[in-house]
Amino acid sequence: MDIAPILAALKRQKTAAALIAIEIALSCAIICNVLFLITHRLERSHVPSGVAEDELVYIRTAGIGASGEDDPMVRAKEDLGALSSLPGVKSATIVNQIPFGHSSWNTGVKLAPDQQHTSANVGAYYADEHLLDTFGLKLIAGRGFLPDEFLNFEDVLKGKVDPPSAVIITKTMATRLFGNEDAIGKSIYLDDTKPTRVVGIVEHLVRPNFGSDLIDADTSMLLPVRLSLGYGQFVLRTDPANRDALIAAAKKKLKSVSPNRIVLSADKLSDTRSKYFKQDRVMAGLLIAVVVSLLIVTALGIVGLASFWVQRRRRQIGIRRALGATRAQILHYFQTENFLIVTVGIALGMLGAYAISGWLMQQYELPRLPFFYLPIGALALWALGQLAVLAPALRAASVPPATATRTV
Amino acid sequence: MFRYYAWLAARSLRKNPALTALMVLAIGLGIGASITTLTVLRVLSGDPIPAKSAQLFYPQVDPRSINDYHPGEAPAEQVTYPDGMNLLKAKRADRQALMTGGGAVVLPDSAAIDPFSVDARYTTADFFAMFDVPFQYGGGWKATDDDAHARDVVISKSLNQKVFSGGNSVGKTLRIQSTDFRVVGVLDNWRPTPHFYDLNSARYSDYEEIFLPLSTAMELEFGRNGSMDCWDNTADGDQVHSPNCSWLQFWVELDSPDKVKAYKAFLNNYSDEQRSQGRFPRPNNVRLPNVMQWLDDQKVVPSDVRLQVWLSFGFLAVCLVNTIGLMLAKFLRRNGEIAVRRAIGAPRREIFAQFLVEAGAVGVAGAVIGLLLALLGLWGVRQQAADYASLAHIDPTMLLMTLLLAVITALLSGLLPAWRACQVTPALQLKSD
Numbered sequence: 001m002d003i004a005p006i007l008a009a010l011k012r013q014k015t016a017a018a019l020i021a022i023e024i025a026l027s028c029a030i031i032c033n034v035l036f037l038i039t040h041r042l043e044r045s046h047v048p049s050g051v052a053e054d055e056l057v058y059i060r061t062a063g064i065g066a067s068g069e070d071d072p073m074v075r076a077k078e079d080l081g082a083l084s085s086l087p088g089v090k091s092a093t094i095v096n097q098i099p100f101g102h103s104s105w106n107t108g109v110k111l112a113p114d115q116q117h118t119s120a121n122v123g124a125y126y127a128d129e130h131l132l133d134t135f136g137l138k139l140i141a142g143r144g145f146l147p148d149e150f151l152n153f154e155d156v157l158k159g160k161v162d163p164p165s166a167v168i169i170t171k172t173m174a175t176r177l178f179g180n181e182d183a184i185g186k187s188i189y190l191d192d193t194k195p196t197r198v199v200g201i202v203e204h205l206v207r208p209n210f211g212s213d214l215i216d217a218d219t220s221m222l223l224p225v226r227l228s229l230g231y232g233q234f235v236l237r238t239d240p241a242n243r244d245a246l247i248a249a250a251k252k253k254l255k256s257v258s259p260n261r262i263v264l265s266a267d268k269l270s271d272t273r274s275k276y277f278k279q280d281r282v283m284a285g286l287l288i289a290v291v292v293s294l295l296i297v298t299a300l301g302i303v304g305l306a307s308f309w310v311q312r313r314r315r316q317i318g319i320r321r322a323l324g325a326t327r328a329q330i331l332h333y334f335q336t337e338n339f340l341i342v343t344v345g346i347a348l349g350m351l352g353a354y355a356i357s358g359w360l361m362q363q364y365e366l367p368r369l370p371f372f373y374l375p376i377g378a379l380a381l382w383a384l385g386q387l388a389v390l391a392p393a394l395r396a397a398s399v400p401p402a403t404a405t406r407t408v
Numbered sequence: 409m410f411r412y413y414a415w416l417a418a419r420s421l422r423k424n425p426a427l428t429a430l431m432v433l434a435i436g437l438g439i440g441a442s443i444t445t446l447t448v449l450r451v452l453s454g455d456p457i458p459a460k461s462a463q464l465f466y467p468q469v470d471p472r473s474i475n476d477y478h479p480g481e482a483p484a485e486q487v488t489y490p491d492g493m494n495l496l497k498a499k500r501a502d503r504q505a506l507m508t509g510g511g512a513v514v515l516p517d518s519a520a521i522d523p524f525s526v527d528a529r530y531t532t533a534d535f536f537a538m539f540d541v542p543f544q545y546g547g548g549w550k551a552t553d554d555d556a557h558a559r560d561v562v563i564s565k566s567l568n569q570k571v572f573s574g575g576n577s578v579g580k581t582l583r584i585q586s587t588d589f590r591v592v593g594v595l596d597n598w599r600p601t602p603h604f605y606d607l608n609s610a611r612y613s614d615y616e617e618i619f620l621p622l623s624t625a626m627e628l629e630f631g632r633n634g635s636m637d638c639w640d641n642t643a644d645g646d647q648v649h650s651p652n653c654s655w656l657q658f659w660v661e662l663d664s665p666d667k668v669k670a671y672k673a674f675l676n677n678y679s680d681e682q683r684s685q686g687r688f689p690r691p692n693n694v695r696l697p698n699v700m701q702w703l704d705d706q707k708v709v710p711s712d713v714r715l716q717v718w719l720s721f722g723f724l725a726v727c728l729v730n731t732i733g734l735m736l737a738k739f740l741r742r743n744g745e746i747a748v749r750r751a752i753g754a755p756r757r758e759i760f761a762q763f764l765v766e767a768g769a770v771g772v773a774g775a776v777i778g779l780l781l782a783l784l785g786l787w788g789v790r791q792q793a794a795d796y797a798s799l800a801h802i803d804p805t806m807l808l809m810t811l812l813l814a815v816i817t818a819l820l821s822g823l824l825p826a827w828r829a830c831q832v833t834p835a836l837q838l839k840s841d
Contacts, residue, residue: 015736015824015828016736016737016740019729019732019733019736020733022729023726023729023730023733026722026725026726027726030719030722030723030726034719062513062525063513108476116474116475116476116477117475117476118475118476158646159646192640212711230631262513262522262523262524262525264525275793278793279712279792279793279794282792282793282794283712286716287719290719290723293437293723294723294726297434297437297726297727297730298726300430300434300730301430301434301729301730301733301734304427304430304733304734304737305733305734305737308737308738308741309737311741312741363711363714364711364715
């Protein structure tokens with residue numbers, strides 16, 4: 001189809017055509033970036049935790065009695081024993097923090113004792129002998145902790161002991177610290193005194209909380225430290241169907257072991273995860289709504305304007321039909337016109353998309369908009385334009401040649 | 409003339425109901441989204457303590473290790489216990505308070521109420537006067553009570569309601585953990601938003617139910633909430649008293665610029681003095697932000713909320729361009745009518761006014777729809793899990809803002825089409841028809 005007459009006709013309604021192009025450009029720039037934001041959010045909410053999420057429940061308690069009444073290490077052991085004996089419990093542990101939980105313990109680690117800057121900031125899980133099994137972590141290299149490696153938390157807290165002699169780290173942390181070398185047997189330093197040897201590597205273990213970026217989400221380690229009551233929370237592993245009943249039973253059991261305490265919170269880990277990412281899901285939903293609304297408004301704008309043009313040009317269309325133009329030619333005329341305008345809009349929109357992306361990078365520490373979002377946005381808008389113009393164009397094509405002979 | 413134009417506008421708008429609805433709805437959606445997000449932003453970036461925010465300052469010094477030192481970075485966000493006590497005892501400001509958040513279990517006398525845990529604030533005597541905390545009964549404790557580790561407690565209105573049925577409970581006993589405290593004051597409603605004096609906990613929710621002397625809480629080893637940053641080795645493992653662990657918030661009140669300058673100099677002197685005693689290995693790094701500067705520094709407004717504002721204005725821009733396009737096409741279709749009016753003597757000004765009235769009508773209708781949508785949107789925000797959700801309400805300023813936004817939108821959407829309409833040359837149009 002010859003586009004020269006289309007361009008000539010467009011020149012006569014520059015303003016309206018320009019407005020559509022601007023609208024397309026704005027939509028394109030926004031939609032490309034918003035699509036990227038949506039993927040970013042969804043990716044975040046699907047971060048692997050490394051633990052058996054569907055089988056875990058946790059319980060946090062607080063004591064009422066003055067501290068120092070009994071040995072908190074002994075009391076932790078008592079409680080753990082009582083919880084392990086509940087029906088359906090596969091394994092139970094006491095730990096300082098849980099994935100997606102509300103508190104987090106973080107430590108800087110070094111590769112040499114005299115190193116000035118820490119090599120990585122790491123989430124530190126204090127693990128007893130049941131933690132690997134209870135969490136369901138996947139050990140991909142090395143071994144678990146040996147019985148003589150465990151320290152008591154109360155000793156660690158009072159600074160009475162050297163740092164732990166062994167540590168289990170995640171694959172991400174191993175790569176961060178040692179690159180492609182085998183991390184097993186290597187040493188890290190938690191303070192300036194004694195080394196801690198890497199004895200095992202787990203596939204994943206997410207930190208309790210992490211920023212908008214996923215880079216640091218999986219840098220965690222396990223230290224062989226048995227928690228005391230007051231600093232630990234209990235985590236129990238059971239069949240998914242048994243979780244609700246187990247929470248109720250565990251609360252009752254803890255109360256019967258020592259009545260002087262209250263349960264601060266208890267939940268299924270899968271629900272804890274879901275709550276942690278709720279804001280991301282809401283935001284993703286909101287962003288999707290923005291994209292859909294933009295597409296609808298833009299499409300209706302195109303329909304509206306194209307309808308006006310068709311009505312205005314009824315006589316001209318009639319004349320063309322009378323002079324021998326086929327319906328298909330009229331149809332194609334409007335489709336090509338729309339394609340040209342949308343193309344100009346998309347070209348401008350891509351520049352806009354990159355400008356917005358640059359600004360977002362500064363403001364929100366987001367990575368640059370990946371290139372492939374541009375063709376996706378472009379295709380979406382081309383399709384939208386063609387879809388929107390179809391009805392008005394068909395109406396134009398159905399203008400009978402006899403219209404040419406009538407006055408308005 | 410205006411009434412005639414309004415009548416013409418109504419007629420024209422009724423002629424194309426679908427198109428009119430589209431224009432009104434587009435403007436309405438854009439305005440609704442923008443007002444919703446702006447309201448949330450406004451609520452979150454508000455001044456928590458307008459009467460005093462310019463006189464309250466958050467002194468920062470940097471006692472941290474030379475390890476991990478990066479020149480130019482911000483000083484420590486909280487103070488250590490030794491530094492906090494030194495600055496508190498120096499009394500160089502008009503008022504000063506050292507504090508931390510915590511949690512404790514309250515055991516009501518009544519057997520009908522089970523023990524429950526509450527958020528607590530452990531602080532020093534000036535806290536209440538410095539932050540203009542309103543009291544329903546009684547008042548805060550005195551500085552001497554801090555020194556004496558007094559078993560005094562100030563409770564919130566809601567806790568007073570729950571435990572003492574809301575009466576004047578000053579002098580009554582409240583059992584916290586395993587110690588009896590004497591109630592010295594009951595707060596009136598007090599909810600500075602955001603929770604500016606301690607940004608560690610939820611910033612827009614979870615307000616304290618009990619306030620007690622920091623010295624008492626530390627003696628009784630009550631549980632603390634918040635973040636603690638330790639460096640080097642903490643010697644005997646006593647992190648709370650360690651000079652190498654920062655975990656307390658320190659606020660001062662300074663009521664003149666001269667005093668601010670003097671206080672900053674004092675902080676520098678203090679850093680020098682500490683260095684001469686073998687602490688503060690880093691170069692002096694002293695800051696003294698006021699409330700709003702501190703909130704800004706801590707990026708207290710969630711970035712999602714800002715993003716939503718930008719998005720909604722982007723959306724409004726698209727809706728606006730859309731409406732301009734449609735209105736333009738619509739006005740220009742009435743070339744014939746314009747030409748006739750011009751030919752029989754209407755000046756351009758009148759044509760312009762006529763079409764601006766029509767555009768304005770669309771704008772006003774859009775504003776009404778927008779306001780309704782904003783109310784709906786804010787209702788939606790309040791159903792969310794975010795800690796600020798319950799605060800999302802429209803206020804008179806935002807109503808005014810809606811009106812303003814609507815007028816601007818309507819004018820912007822009407823100006824270009826109306827101007828183009830009044831450019832129609834009568835002779836040419838009449839001839840071509």
